[in-house]
Amino acid sequence: METTEIGSRAEFALWAIQRAQEIVTIEGATFALAARDMDEEALASSAAALGKAIADAMLEVFDGLLAE
16 A cells, blocks of 8 residues: 655645545446446445445545554
């Protein structure tokens, strides 16, 4: 995992936008395909993966704050 030093609110906002774009790019495509195919099992699975990716990103930030 790459370490990023955040020194201001603007840098944090930029990081958050970039992480959100990464998450949507990686997890959102699977979610969209499942929705298009009306596959409830795949939709539930991909929604869970999307939620986990978001939670992991939030924990990543929290863990970084505790390191200080």
